[in-house]
Amino acid sequence: MALSSKTKAVLWGPLNKNNPVIVQVLGICSALAVTSKLEPAIVMAIAVALVTAFANVIISLLRKSIPNRIRIIVQLVVVAALVTIVSEVLKAFAYDVNKQLSVFVGLIVTNCILMGRLEAFALGNGPWPSFLDGIGNGLGYGWVLVVVGFFRELLGSGTLLGYKVVPQALYDAGYENNGLMMLAPMAILLVACIIWVHRANNKELQEETN
Amino acid sequence: MKALKKCLDKIKPNFEKGGKLHWLHSTYDAFESFLFVPNTTSKSGVHIHDARDSKRTMIIVVLALVPALLVGIYNVGLQHYMAIGQDVTFLTRFFYGFLSVLPQIVVSYVVGLGIEFAMAQMKKEEVAEGFLVTGMLIPMIVPVDTPLWMIAAATAFAVVFAKEVFGGTGYNIFNVALITRAFLFFSYPSKMSGDQVWVRTAGTFGMGNGTVVDGYSGATPLGQIATTDAGGFAEFTFHGITGQPLSLSDMFLGFIPGSVGEVSTVAILLGAVILIATGMGSWKTMLSVFLGGFAAVLLVNLFAQNVIMEMPVYYHFLLGGFAFGAVFMATDPVTSARTEKGKWIYGFLIGLIAVTIRVFNPGYPEGMMLAILLMNAFAPLIDFYVIDANIKRRMKRTAIAK
Numbered sequence: 001m002a003l004s005s006k007t008k009a010v011l012w013g014p015l016n017k018n019n020p021v022i023v024q025v026l027g028i029c030s031a032l033a034v035t036s037k038l039e040p041a042i043v044m045a046i047a048v049a050l051v052t053a054f055a056n057v058i059i060s061l062l063r064k065s066i067p068n069r070i071r072i073i074v075q076l077v078v079v080a081a082l083v084t085i086v087s088e089v090l091k092a093f094a095y096d097v098n099k100q101l102s103v104f105v106g107l108i109v110t111n112c113i114l115m116g117r118l119e120a121f122a123l124g125n126g127p128w129p130s131f132l133d134g135i136g137n138g139l140g141y142g143w144v145l146v147v148v149g150f151f152r153e154l155l156g157s158g159t160l161l162g163y164k165v166v167p168q169a170l171y172d173a174g175y176e177n178n179g180l181m182m183l184a185p186m187a188i189l190l191v192a193c194i195i196w197v198h199r200a201n202n203k204e205l206q207e208e209t210n
Numbered sequence: 211m212k213a214l215k216k217c218l219d220k221i222k223p224n225f226e227k228g229g230k231l232h233w234l235h236s237t238y239d240a241f242e243s244f245l246f247v248p249n250t251t252s253k254s255g256v257h258i259h260d261a262r263d264s265k266r267t268m269i270i271v272v273l274a275l276v277p278a279l280l281v282g283i284y285n286v287g288l289q290h291y292m293a294i295g296q297d298v299t300f301l302t303r304f305f306y307g308f309l310s311v312l313p314q315i316v317v318s319y320v321v322g323l324g325i326e327f328a329m330a331q332m333k334k335e336e337v338a339e340g341f342l343v344t345g346m347l348i349p350m351i352v353p354v355d356t357p358l359w360m361i362a363a364a365t366a367f368a369v370v371f372a373k374e375v376f377g378g379t380g381y382n383i384f385n386v387a388l389i390t391r392a393f394l395f396f397s398y399p400s401k402m403s404g405d406q407v408w409v410r411t412a413g414t415f416g417m418g419n420g421t422v423v424d425g426y427s428g429a430t431p432l433g434q435i436a437t438t439d440a441g442g443f444a445e446f447t448f449h450g451i452t453g454q455p456l457s458l459s460d461m462f463l464g465f466i467p468g469s470v471g472e473v474s475t476v477a478i479l480l481g482a483v484i485l486i487a488t489g490m491g492s493w494k495t496m497l498s499v500f501l502g503g504f505a506a507v508l509l510v511n512l513f514a515q516n517v518i519m520e521m522p523v524y525y526h527f528l529l530g531g532f533a534f535g536a537v538f539m540a541t542d543p544v545t546s547a548r549t550e551k552g553k554w555i556y557g558f559l560i561g562l563i564a565v566t567i568r569v570f571n572p573g574y575p576e577g578m579m580l581a582i583l584l585m586n587a588f589a590p591l592i593d594f595y596v597i598d599a600n601i602k603r604r605m606k607r608t609a610i611a612k
Contacts, residue, residue: 174357180397189371196375 011132014140017202021144022195026112030104031145032187038161040100041149042142043090047105049138051082052114056134058082059122066123075118076109083108113141148190156181218242236330240337262489264379268342270488274481275346275538281463281477282470283307286354287418289409289467293428293451294420302418309414311470314349317358321365322348329374340379340386340544341369347387347538350471351531351579352394353407360401364393384586385545388579395579403575405429408467409451425453430467432530432568435518436575443520461528472534475527482537491541494550495557499536500527502561510569518569526565535564535578540585547589549596556592560585 020026027048035041058078059066066074087105090098098105108114117137122130153159155178158166166175180186199205218241225238243265287303290310322341330337348365372389373382395402409428413419429437431448440446448456451467460466464474472478485491507523514520526532540546540560547556560581567577574580 174359176360176398176401178397179399180393183396 007129007132010129011136014133014136015143016140017205019140019144019198020113020116020137021141021191022198023205024116026116027141028188028191030107030111031141031148031191032184034101034104035145035149035187036152036156036182037100038146038149038153040097041145043094043097044101044104045138045142045145047086047090048108048111048113048141049135051079051086051108052117052138052141053131053134055079055082055114056117056122056130057127059118060125060127060130063123071123072115075115079114079118080109113137144191144194147194148187151190152181152187156186215246218245234331236335236337237327240327240330243336265339267490268339270490271343271485271538272346274484274490275343275350275471277477277480278471278474278534279311279346279350281474282350282472283311285464285466285473286310286410286470288465289451290411290418293409293411293422293426294418295423295452296418296420306414306418309417310354310410311349313358314352314354314356314361315346317361318348318365319345321362322369325366325369325374326378329378335378338379340373344369344386344390347471348390351387351391351469351534353402354410354470355407355412356394356401360394360398361390364390364397367393380544382544383590384583385539385542388539388583388586391579392583403433405433408469423452426451427453428467430530430575431456431461431525432575435521436568436572438517440517443517443522446517458524458528461525466529468529469531471538472531475533478533478537485537485541491537492543492546492553494553495541495546496536498554498557499532499540499561499564502558502563503527503532503536503565504561505558506562506565506569510565526568530568530576531578532561532564535582536561539578539582545586545589547592547596549593552589552592552596555596556585556589559588 014020017023021028021031030044030048034044055075055078059075062074062078083106086108087098090101090105117133121133125133150160153161154165158164158171158177166177178186222238222242225235284300284304284307286307287305287310288307290306291298291303319341322345326341327337345365348361352361368386368390372384372386373379376382391402401407405428407428408430411422411426411428427449428451434448435446438446448461448466450456450460450465456466462475464477466473482491482496486493486496503526504523507521507526510519511522536557540557547553560578562581563584564577564581567574567580571577
């Protein structure tokens with residue numbers, strides 16, 4: 001299936017130059033809260049991508065019949081319904097991860113990326129581009145989470161997805177896990193590092209210096 | 211000296227524009243201006259020059275640190291040989307301490323300066339002198355048993371994230387040495403607190419091997435009082451590592467377990483005299499830190515509920531990093547408040563918060579680091595309101611004159 005250049009931009013833009021986390025700086029709260037381990041970060045990424053995509057589709061289908069004055073309420077109802085489904089599925093099939101994510105599954109409702117995409121995109125576009133936009137933004141949010149989660153789990157616990165990757169010999173030689181990695185301040189520093197690298201590679205995103 | 215100068219001049223053309231090693235120009239420049247007074251003059255505008263440049267400032271601060279460092283080094287040896295129950299000469303103790311502390315100093319300087327040189331090289335700027343002091347402070351504020359790789363990691367983290375991202379020397383919001391310590395403290399708490407890290411019990415380079423004596427306990431005085439179950443301060447005594455009671459003079463001279471630089475209050479006071487006499491450190495900041503601590507201690511003494519709340523004020527000043535922080539950390543000209551009135555407020559709040567953390571947070575027996583870092587963040591705000599108040603006062607005056 002060949003995608004036109006516009007749909008490509010809708011799908012790929014949020015992954016790179018229009019990334020919700022590292023360019024628009026949205027959704028930071030959950031990005032800091034759920035990334036101390038890689039597994040919840042991945043689950044959270046998938047959950048947000050799915051909710052954003054389907055909420056976008058539903059709102060896009062309804063966009064002509066939603067009265068403008070109550071559109072936020074309608075959007076919230078749709079998102080809340082989807083989040084409840086995700087939450088129930090997680091409880092049924094991945095209870096441990098659900099416990100680690102705790103309130104942050106429920107808080108997807110208030111994720112600014114979601115409302116932002118509904119307002120900015122789904123209300124003005126058809127269902128198919130809206131779906132791609134949702135997937136793109138969800139993945140754009142997701143890859144940042146996964147990268148942050150990767151480094152936090154690797155350096156903070158010496159494991160990846162629960163498997164020990166730092167060899168015991170290194171611990172015997174005096175290596176220790178970095179406790180600061182498990183705290184939220186380090187997550188924001190890691191996000192900052194990603195932004196740093198990203199801006200360094202994309203000159204047009206750099207703010208003008210005076 | 212002449213031969214050195216000749217040698218530098220001989221290789222200079224290589225680093226000039228068009229020379230083979232031009233890309234190393236910053237490095238060459240750093241070494242040349244470190245060794246000799248540069249003969250360049252300002253090219254534009256009016257400049258006032260005096261004998262104080264940042265190179266000289268840094269060297270004087272390092273000199274002021276030397277007494278505390280020397281006593282600290284001696285104390286490392288003293289505590290060690292006490293712990294393994296051997297009686298040795300003064301020089302042996304000193305030499306053991308020197309061997310223990312030297313690697314930390316080397317690591318801190320090599321890592322920090324390495325990053326500074328690389329950054330300056332990349333940005334094509336001159337290498338700034340700021341790290342000369344920071345590199346000396348770092349080994350002085352960490353426990354003597356801190357592994358070298360941790361110091362290296364923490365120094366690298368602090369230099370990059372507390373200094374270079376803000377623009378380098380003179381632009382940092384937080385004290386770089388304290389960020390290093392904070393990184394270590396939160397990353398590797400088992401190596402930065404508790405009662406196992408303050409006295410080096412292992413041998414160093416084959417020197418001073420032995421096993422610790424019975425009844426050994428390496429807790430710092432502040433650690434002891436934070437965990438004591440004594441009913442009141444009158445029943446409580448500070449004890450040294452082999453259980454002997456500690457006198458006030460031990461604490462004043464610095465023969466207690468603790469970080470290398472912070473143990474000896476008398477050496478720190480000597481450093482303070484050097485700083486104040488040369489005009490490098492602000493006596494207002496130092497004094498107000500002690501005043502703030504004094505006020506806080508008086509207050510908690512009044513409403514004392516437990517032993518640490520009853521601890522008299524002079525113990526607070528003698529123990530832990532209070533004096534060291536007041537003299538060398540709070541007065542850092544980059545991160546402290548710059549207005550004269552602001553210095554009083556800034557220092558007072560540091561003393562107040564440090565004592566508050568000590569007394570009310572059993573998890574952190576020492577609060578000086580957190581207090582100074584917190585006030586670093588508020589220093590610009592304090593300055594803003596001091597200046598704002600001054601503007602308002604003068605506005606009022608012109609309004610009346612009209």
